[in-house]
Amino acid sequence: MGILETAGILAIICILARLGVFIYELLCPKLIDVKTLxxxxxxxxxTDGIGKAYAHQLAKRGLNIVLISRTKERLEEVAKEIQNKYSNIQVKTIPIDFTKDSSIYGTIRKEIQGLDIGVLINNVGMSYEYPETFDKVENNEKFLTDMIRCNVDSVANLTQMVLPDMIKKHKGLIINVSSISGRRPTPLLSLYSGTKGFIDLFSRSLAAECVTRGVYVQSLCPGYVVSKLSGIRKASLIAPTPEQFVLSSLNRVTVPFTTGYWTHEIQEFIQALLPEFISNKLTMHVLGGVRAKALKKKNRAQ
Ligand SMILES: NC(=O)c1ccc[n+]([C@@H]2O[C@H](COP(=O)([O-])OP(=O)(O)OC[C@H]3O[C@@H](n4cnc5c(N)ncnc54)[C@H](OP(=O)(O)O)[C@@H]3O)[C@@H](O)[C@H]2O)c1
Structure with a gap:
């Protein structure tokens, strides 16, 4: 057998093995009772989107909830919503802006001292106003600092804060919300893609360190979900509501990597098979169209 034929057979075996794991994980999720953690x-x-849906679902499963977002009033609103629905659940709110300097972590540490935290959802994240090349993003310096603080520093710092106790207790779950854009280059969203790539590799590395120490760590890489951040308002097969998305992702918390939703799994599976230069060209084409529309709208408004 020639080198090309051998390489071809190996490639087919790899694709079939991935497909097998993908179908197995989709059909046979290992469920855990998060309340035991x-x-x-x-x-x-x-206070919105995917994070708010997690807060509701985890309260429904019997966990007390610490909510962190910027806006005090919205935090109080969500706390009330949860307590009206689940009267036996305690809710604590901490108003924090993750684009601020690292002193915010001292505040959070003080606020959560003594709480038995079994589940951490590192969900906060910011993206671009519209797709753009890195050199042309407005207010580039502030944008860069804000995004790295919000998307990267928050995940690493909060993980560092809760992980030692989880390891001591030999139980816990950390879900770090990355994105399908963190799995491969996403031109026109390069900084976002880079920050999400950090989350993906950090989480999967950590998952391997923690697997024998009782703590589940997950890199969660969604495709589109209806939300303010995505700008998608109507649910579809490709873009579920945050509630649909979170219900589905909570059935997969024990795997180190998932997109969280079945149509996103198919999307990720197909994208992973594409050569990078084709995937880059497609992304440039699609996001280039989104950028052109956004710029037109912006120019009209000025
Ligand atoms: N939606 C999608 O299609 C999609 C796809 C892939 C990955 N993701 C990831 O999923 C996560 C959640 O996204 P989402 O779509 O649910 O967003 P969203 O609906 O816009 O909600 C964002 C939440 O974060 C809070 N927040 C925003 N900036 C903050 C800051 N600087 N400090 C503290 N809190 C802040 C917001 O509340 P306040 O404004 O009150 O602070 C709000 O509660 C993000 O990490 C995102 O990258 C989303």
Missing amino acids: GQWALVTGS
Whole structure:
């Protein structure tokens, strides 16, 4: 057999093996009762979208909730919503802006001292106003600092804060919300893609360190979900509501990597098979169209 034929057969075996794992994980999720992991769940970016849906679902499963977002009034609103629905659940709110300097972590540490945190959802994240090349993003310096603080520093710092206790107790779950854009280059969203790539590799590395120490760590890499951040308002097969998305992702918390939703799994599976230069060209084409529309709208408004 020639080198090309051998390489071809190996490639087919790899694709079939990935497909097998993908179908197995989709059909046979290993479910766990999150309430057995601790008394509290901490969710960042929890007043809207995916974070708010996690807060509701974890409260429904019997966990007390620490909510962290910027806006005090919205935090109080969500806390009330949860307590009206689940009267036996305690809710604590911490107004924090993750684009601020590292002193915010001292505040959070003080606020959560003594709480038995079994679940951490590192969900907070920011993206671009519209797709753009890195050199042309407005207010580039502030944008860069803000995004790295919000998307990267928050995940590493909060993980560092809760992980030692989880390891001591030999139980816990940390879900770090990355993105399908963190799995491969996403031109026109390069900084976002880079920050999400950090989350993906950090989480999967950590998952391997923690697997024998009782703590589940997950890199969660969604495709589109209806939300303010995505700008998608109508749910579809490709873009579920945050509630649909979180219900589905909570069935997969024990795997180190998932997109969280079945149509996103198919999207990620197909994208992973594409050569990078084709995937880059497609992304440039699609996001280039989104940029052109956004710029037109902006120019009209000025
Ligand atoms: N939606 C998608 O299609 C999609 C796809 C892939 C990955 N993701 C990831 O999923 C996560 C959640 O996104 P989402 O779509 O649910 O967003 P969203 O609906 O816009 O909600 C963002 C939440 O984060 C809070 N927040 C924003 N900036 C903050 C800051 N600087 N400090 C503290 N809190 C802040 C917001 O509340 P306040 O404004 O009150 O602070 C809000 O509660 C992000 O990490 C995102 O990258 C989303």
